[in-house]
Amino acid sequence: MKIITVSGFKGGTGKTTISALLGVAAVQEGLRVAALDLDRFTSNLSRFLHVRKEAGLKSPDHFLMMETDGGKDQSSASGRLQGFVEMARLDGYDLMIIDTSSGHQHDIYDAHLIADIILTPMNESPADMHALFTPSGAPMAPRNNYRDMVDAARFDRARAGKPRQRWSICVNRVQALPTRIGAAIQGRVESMAMATGFDDVWYLRERVAHRAISEDGMTVLDTPADGKLTMSEISGRAELRGILGQLTDNDVALAA
Numbered sequence: 454m455k456i457i458t459v460s461g462f463k464g465g466t467g468k469t470t471i472s473a474l475l476g477v478a479a480v481q482e483g484l485r486v487a488a489l490d491l492d493r494f495t496s497n498l499s500r501f502l503h504v505r506k507e508a509g510l511k512s513p514d515h516f517l518m519m520e521t522d523g524g525k526d527q528s529s530a531s532g533r534l535q536g537f538v539e540m541a542r543l544d545g546y547d548l549m550i551i552d553t554s555s556g557h558q559h560d561i562y563d564a565h566l567i568a569d570i571i572l573t574p575m576n577e578s579p580a581d582m583h584a585l586f587t588p589s590g591a592p593m594a595p596r597n598n599y600r601d602m603v604d605a606a607r608f609d610r611a612r613a614g615k616p617r618q619r620w621s622i623c624v625n626r627v628q629a630l631p632t633r634i635g636a637a638i639q640g641r642v643e644s645m646a647m648a649t650g651f652d653d654v655w656y657l658r659e660r661v662a663h664r665a666i667s668e669d670g671m672t673v674l675d676t677p678a679d680g681k682l683t684m685s686e687i688s689g690r691a692e693l694r695g696i697l698g699q700l701t702d703n704d705v706a707l708a709a
């Protein structure tokens with residue numbers, strides 16, 4: 454079983470959207486997928502998967518890790534994650550996707566520790582560049598330094614003799630038409646790989662289809678009632694299936 458932890462340094466970058474879409478793409482490819490919602494504050498992934506289930510759409514199996522103490526102790530879920538992962542492995546799941554909230558709670562750190570792949574969405578914006586790439590100690594470095602958490606999780610995993618987590622950045626909401634700032638940011642993101650320690654960069658475009666997923670459960674990967682797909686939907690599907698294929702090393706068809 455492969456584990457993808459979708460995580461990052463701030464809210465609104467697309468973690469839940471990407472978790473949901475990759476989960477749906479994976480079940481459509483025939484994989485058995487467990488989707489774990491670690492964002493107890495919004496439970497957005499849980500809501501989306503609930504709506505999808507009600508609508509009878511093919512979905513990942515959904516799990517929400519609850520606190521055992523009403524949320525007083527943020528570390529209460531820590532340690533339980535490992536047990537949960539082992540159960541899912543024994544149960545025969547092929548893929549686990551963990552959606553997180555931005556933060557350094559123990560369970561979020563654990564989700565980085567156990568991941569095979571850390572997938573960090575960011576917006577195509579200089580503010581996100583700063584938040585993700587400014588090293589601690591630099592002037593105006595972000596106080597919650599996400600890079601440091603990934604480094605720590607990688608260090609602890611190496612000490613335990615386990616293979617290094619792959620870290621992928623996903624530049625999300627890329628404008629469909631090329632923009633000057635977009636091109637500049639893409640070049641700058643790619644040039645940060647060595648210094649920051651991430652392994653690859655993916656791009657996901659701005660698509661209206663992604664906004665409706667919590668309303669009716671439909672994604673760009675589901676065929677609408679009239680059976681017709683727009684060009685934007687066809688290329689949206691290809692983007693998502695391409696990213697999933699690269700992340701899971703599966704030979705995922707790029708056909709619509």
Ligand SMILES: Nc1ncnc2c1ncn2[C@@H]1O[C@H](COP(=O)(O)OP(=O)(O)O)[C@@H](O)[C@H]1O
Nearest residue numbers: 464465466467468469470626658659660663664
């Ligand atoms: N590629 C995209 N195209 C269009 N809207 C998007 C895209 N990715 C995310 N969004 C929208 O951005 C908002 C924040 O996304 P969300 O996945 O909830 O972020 P996070 O989980 O990181 O807080 C949501 O309204 C979502 O529909």
Ligand SMILES: [Mg+2]
Nearest residue numbers: 468469492497
């Ligand atoms: Mg979210």
